[in-house]
Amino acid sequence: MTVPSEFDRIARYFRPLAGPGGLNLADDAAVFAPPAGRDFVIAADAMVQGIHFLADDSADLVARKLLRTNLSDLAAMGADPLGYLTTISVPRDTPDAWFAGFAAGLAQDQAEFGLRVLGGDCTSTPGPISLSLTILGQVAPGQAVLRSGALPGDGIWVSGTIGDGALGLLAARNEVADADGYLADRYHLPRPRLGLARHDLVRACMDVSDGLVQDLGHLCRAAGIGAEVSAALLPLSGAARQLNRLELCLTGGDDYELVMAIAPARELDFSSHAQACGIAVTRIGTFKAGEPQVCVIGENGQPLTLSRSGWSHF
Amino acid sequence: MTVPSEFDRIARYFRPLAGPGGLNLADDAAVFAPPAGRDFVIAADAMVQGIHFLADDSADLVARKLLRTNLSDLAAMGADPLGYLTTISVPRDTPDAWFAGFAAGLAQDQAEFGLRVLGGDCTSTPGPISLSLTILGQVAPGQAVLRSGALPGDGIWVSGTIGDGALGLLAARNEVADADGYLADRYHLPRPRLGLARHDLVRACMDVSDGLVQDLGHLCRAAGIGAEVSAALLPLSGAARQLNRLELCLTGGDDYELVMAIAPARELDFSSHAQACGIAVTRIGTFKAGEPQVCVIGENGQPLTLSRSGWSHF
Numbered sequence: 001m002t003v004p005s006e007f008d009r010i011a012r013y014f015r016p017l018a019g020p021g022g023l024n025l026a027d028d029a030a031v032f033a034p035p036a037g038r039d040f041v042i043a044a045d046a047m048v049q050g051i052h053f054l055a056d057d058s059a060d061l062v063a064r065k066l067l068r069t070n071l072s073d074l075a076a077m078g079a080d081p082l083g084y085l086t087t088i089s090v091p092r093d094t095p096d097a098w099f100a101g102f103a104a105g106l107a108q109d110q111a112e113f114g115l116r117v118l119g120g121d122c123t124s125t126p127g128p129i130s131l132s133l134t135i136l137g138q139v140a141p142g143q144a145v146l147r148s149g150a151l152p153g154d155g156i157w158v159s160g161t162i163g164d165g166a167l168g169l170l171a172a173r174n175e176v177a178d179a180d181g182y183l184a185d186r187y188h189l190p191r192p193r194l195g196l197a198r199h200d201l202v203r204a205c206m207d208v209s210d211g212l213v214q215d216l217g218h219l220c221r222a223a224g225i226g227a228e229v230s231a232a233l234l235p236l237s238g239a240a241r242q243l244n245r246l247e248l249c250l251t252g253g254d255d256y257e258l259v260m261a262i263a264p265a266r267e268l269d270f271s272s273h274a275q276a277c278g279i280a281v282t283r284i285g286t287f288k289a290g291e292p293q294v295c296v297i298g299e300n301g302q303p304l305t306l307s308r309s310g311w312s313h314f
Numbered sequence: 315m316t317v318p319s320e321f322d323r324i325a326r327y328f329r330p331l332a333g334p335g336g337l338n339l340a341d342d343a344a345v346f347a348p349p350a351g352r353d354f355v356i357a358a359d360a361m362v363q364g365i366h367f368l369a370d371d372s373a374d375l376v377a378r379k380l381l382r383t384n385l386s387d388l389a390a391m392g393a394d395p396l397g398y399l400t401t402i403s404v405p406r407d408t409p410d411a412w413f414a415g416f417a418a419g420l421a422q423d424q425a426e427f428g429l430r431v432l433g434g435d436c437t438s439t440p441g442p443i444s445l446s447l448t449i450l451g452q453v454a455p456g457q458a459v460l461r462s463g464a465l466p467g468d469g470i471w472v473s474g475t476i477g478d479g480a481l482g483l484l485a486a487r488n489e490v491a492d493a494d495g496y497l498a499d500r501y502h503l504p505r506p507r508l509g510l511a512r513h514d515l516v517r518a519c520m521d522v523s524d525g526l527v528q529d530l531g532h533l534c535r536a537a538g539i540g541a542e543v544s545a546a547l548l549p550l551s552g553a554a555r556q557l558n559r560l561e562l563c564l565t566g567g568d569d570y571e572l573v574m575a576i577a578p579a580r581e582l583d584f585s586s587h588a589q590a591c592g593i594a595v596t597r598i599g600t601f602k603a604g605e606p607q608v609c610v611i612g613e614n615g616q617p618l619t620l621s622r623s624g625w626s627h628f
Binding site: 132 | 344347357358387403432441444451
């Protein structure tokens with residue numbers, strides 16, 4: 001009996017990545033005892049070739065982006081990673097080298113972020129590569145950081161720099177200059193900000209995947225309040241500053257930084273905590289009572305008019 | 315600000331389906347306390363249009379098959395469902411009616427099987443519809459039923475009837491007669507056999523998704539033993555009996571019945587339990603010491619030579 005390549009490939013490339021609960025990826029499901037006295041956190045994302053990554057992106061970078069965008073969801077909840085499952089649908093003629101690269105990317109980030117694969121599925125598709133990943137994490141009971149919870153007067157803080165993801169997509173497409181590859185790297189490899197959103201310091205949080213203005217708008221709607229951001233305070237990388245594309249930085253996707261609401265009395269402690277984490281954070285504005293809208297004040301003191309609020313992967 | 319249709323569609327069609335931990339599908343992840351003192355069981359499957367379902371299958375049937383194939387993985391582990399996450403990648407011009415149908419199918423089976431959606435993702439694809447579902451279940455600690463564990467002398471039992479899935483695919487394509495639609499229904503709507511694989515009665519179990527011979531081969535390899543099946547004992551539906559396609563019934567996919575190893579001393583109790591569950595079960599052969607191979611004995615007492623062992627979705 002010839003065992004089809006689906007099983008061979010799982011055995012060859014993915015079995016070595018499996019964690020203890022994964023039963024060597026040889027059973028119908030993974031089984032494990034949940035960590036006692038912790039809440040479970042779980043999220044799933046899909047990534048489609050040509051929509052979420054480029055056709056010529058290398059398989060290892062695609063795998064790492066898939067894992068990191070999901071880790072970013074855990075980071076946004078203040079949760080720690082436990083494991084993941086992934087489904088991989090690729091054209092029938094996909095070479096072994098693609099699988100080897102994909103598995104190598106997962107292996108590298110499994111080591112970096114301390115988690116293992118628990119299961120998944122591998123199938124063919126007549127269309128573009130289509131991936132999904134479900135991430136499992138844990139958090140102390142009741143201490144997940146939600147999108148709701150911002151109050152008027154809270155500071156609006158972001159991690160890292162904003163806009164590099166969208167500019168990095170342009171760079172990866174050779175549409176803007178990127179001599180040292182900084183921007184393309186930012187597009188290909190999100191930095192999940194695990195550990196930053198500590199429940200006692202952060203009142204509300206989400207990750208910026210679809211553009212700062214749009215995602216901050218989600219925090220506003222969840223809290224029923226508004227937000228005022230000062231464009232001059234936006235943390236831009238040197239590369240972004242040079243390209244001078246403010247509106248794209250405000251509305252472009254793929255940053256995978258965190259946007260957070262911090263109570264005024266906690267801003268100092270939050271800054272210290274961020275420093276201890278080695279993550280740059282910047283206060284870019286203030287939540288305000290009123291309509292759930294995001295107002296960006298330009299350099300001239302007047303609200304900017306944005307032609308779009310953000311990015312949709314639909 | 316116009317919120318893109320990704321968010322509208324999640325709010326309109328999927329939010330009403332969300333369970334308590336799902337946070338109204340409005341946060342970065344789901345959060346819930348795991349049931350105390352239970353093991354977690356988790357599995358993920360992908361389904362691609364044209365590979366796992368037909369281009370003209372109705373959206374509600376596609377959704378139900380997606381959920382049920384995953385429930386079948388829980389059934390194979392002897393686990394009970396807790397919840398699920400699903401990622402949906404569809405062409406940009408997919409009409410609202412498709413989403414409404416898909417959500418209606420999920421709603422119907424959520425009610426039938428007692429679980430709710432916890433999260434997921436909705437995105438576009440330039441290719442065929444590409445779906446994934448991650449299912450979460452629970453089981454008493456250490457009582458998950460694994461693929462390994464069969465011993466020589468154990469009875470080989472299957473639930474329901476075998477071969478209707480593969481014949482149903484032919485029926486759905488109008489390639490075989492199916493006057494009352496029985497076979498097409500069996501292809502479209504798997505019956506996850508939840509509750510059947512009780513740990514104290516079943517030594518090893520998996521679900522038959524890629525053909526009985528191939529999947530029984532997995533049980534053999536996991537245990538390092540062989541299996542002898544009698545073709546005359548194979549439970550065939552009336553429709554399958556009429557079509558007389560024994561090899562396809564033995565090797566075709568999409569049955570989603572369970573194949574199990576039962577110790578001789580437990581076969582009577584297992585039969586009673588199956589009856590109490592309302593699930594027909596049939597003893598089709600015996601596990602044997604020796605090479606991990608599946609031998610099917612034909613009506614003439616000689617081993618059948620099969621041209622292929624099973625189905626690969628790759």
